[in-house]
Amino acid sequence: MKPNDLHTPVNWTLARRAERMNPSVIREILKVTERPGIISFAGGLPSPATFPVEAMREACERVLRDDGPAALQYAASEGYGPLREWVAASLPWPVDPAQVLITTGSQQGLDLVAKVLIDAGSRLLVETPTYLGALQAFTPMEPRIEGVASDAGGVDVAALQRQLGAGDAPPRFLYVLPNFQNPTGRSMDLARRQALVAEASRAGLPLVEDNPYGDLWFHQAPPSPLTALNPEGGVYLGSFSKILAPGLRLGFIVAPRAVYPKLLQAKQAADLHSPSFNQRMVAEVLKDGFLDRHVPTIRALYKRQCEVMLGCLEREMAGLDVQWNRPDGGMFLWVRLPAGVSAIELLPKAVDRGVAFVPGSAFFAGEPDERTMRLSFVTASAEQIQTGIAALAAAIREQVQGA
């Protein structure tokens, strides 16, 4: 028998969870938007103008010169000590570096949480709507995911209380994104946060708090993280993707002692550790208060882009029954189309006119609101935003007239 003598298909039996995995809607849409000339409000790509390329270049140089062999070697699953210390010190409540686990992007944090906290059939609560990537990370562990009623200010705490009283088992956790939420851009004010934490504590419900956008505020820093209000009550996820660069794939989990050891073991089994080189490079970039100088430039850019998009919406959507919110930070805003117009049906018409977005239905655990869509204001330029919103309005107008 020589190589390739055999071409015998074998009996692949896929795991039951594989049946539940589906191609990401966003992913498929992004493929369309890669067509030249399409203005995309679809992806959640930070503006590359904000990437500190020169600071990275200098950090690479220093890390490889001073610490090359260690930066290229296997390392501890917990993460690089100085980076864990930086994370602990950067958070607005007392955090021991021993509680910090460096992850391969905060997406991996969601995967580890799912592995450690979800059994097949477990109840799980999420906001309505919620981050699609979280649904994708949780789904393979086969939970029953329930959306909690939410309004423009986030989770409806009274509805949560009723939902906790019903159901056949306590939910394993509530996944919540309090700052400039993906997909809606909405935030929870301090009163809502306090009410939510009080209810979660009363019910013994763990919170999984995801905060990739908290630093991207336009006017003032957001209120206290939920985890700061009750550090034993939840797991906190953070990311370097939006304040430095996503291509490094670095995020972190802060976890109480009740779950940290299991998250660490899941991390070790998942990829041994996050790249030691990247961790040292980021630790080097972060020294000497770099973010204090860098992040304000991102905030200013995104605030400007958001204002441009809001202005264009005012102008172009005039006379159409289209609604949208005014986020106080982050990367996204949330649009509701006129009655009878489905965002999914609108999308191909919009793409024909050269503009793309993500239909909101992708972000609902339960019954979707098909009139919703997510618009990112950070990737396209101000000029593209003007052209794109005008094209979007034309596509909506056509749908309304056709309806």
Place this chain on the structure above:
Amino acid sequence: MKPNDLHTPVNWTLARRAERMNPSVIREILKVTERPGIISFAGGLPSPATFPVEAMREACERVLRDDGPAALQYAASEGYGPLREWVAASLPWPVDPAQVLITTGSQQGLDLVAKVLIDAGSRLLVETPTYLGALQAFTPMEPRIEGVASDAGGVDVAALQRQLGAGDAPPRFLYVLPNFQNPTGRSMDLARRQALVAEASRAGLPLVEDNPYGDLWFHQAPPSPLTALNPEGGVYLGSFSKILAPGLRLGFIVAPRAVYPKLLQAKQAADLHSPSFNQRMVAEVLKDGFLDRHVPTIRALYKRQCEVMLGCLEREMAGLDVQWNRPDGGMFLWVRLPAGVSAIELLPKAVDRGVAFVPGSAFFAGEPDERTMRLSFVTASAEQIQTGIAALAAAIREQVQGA
């Protein structure tokens, strides 16, 4: 309520799979061996002398200068096109780059395979002994793992055939490491590979072939990969950790069309994509046949270190009933202690004498052979190997006399 008003523990209910996760024995041992002065044959750390620091530095410089924003942005889950093309072209059978999925180290490949192919209660076959990290990656998906009888030449194919005939369900796959296996250092010859692939094809049994060490041969390149003998019959995992550097966390999966889309979806949910910066850096380093010049230097170093260790074993173990093999490549050799001596009991005595190893029991899916141990010959220097093997022999001698 101010921050930290509440310190209320909530009701963490861990997933059933979390109960099965245990701290890695190797990990705990590595902590001991970090004590200054301990000579460690325990870890599987490549020699840092083999890391091409200067080539990496130049590649970082070029990537950030010519392609900075793209290298730091989100990217496709499949991986960076030129790197996928390089991988496909480097393999000794026809591989379409579309079959290549870049992973965050080959450990992540094992995690993705587990998610896509294992249900709770699934039968799974592994070699005896097998790679501990694979057991850790598979275990969270709650399979029933069975060891297949193996000898110095790898999987015993007749035993495999009997095992396939027995059992209550067809196994989901056989996990096999044909080249310089971790932990034993053993390899399968061509005849054994052909017999194994023929039996797997006959039975319709998928193979998961792991090949992190194949390039580290001492005398001649190993025979054809199993996957080359039947490309539709399995999934192949590779790594850049042993030929470039582990701290970059880059590996790959080559998968047939029957499973690639699900592995890709699992990858997307796990960490979106492997670091785009690292992928571009490695693609840049690999250009112009770098490995053709670099890998022979690793082979020569490890061959020399292996010979030193074999020479020391001959000399120091004289008169003791200790057996060991002579690997043709890789990083490890496998030792069997005299009757009545347990490697687990030996370890603390050896550490007292300043030398560490990994007891073989950690690597068995079923009943362990407690007389076995794994020795790495690549991390310690030639001088340390001499001191360490002498100390190990003294510890064994003491145990034998005490027995």
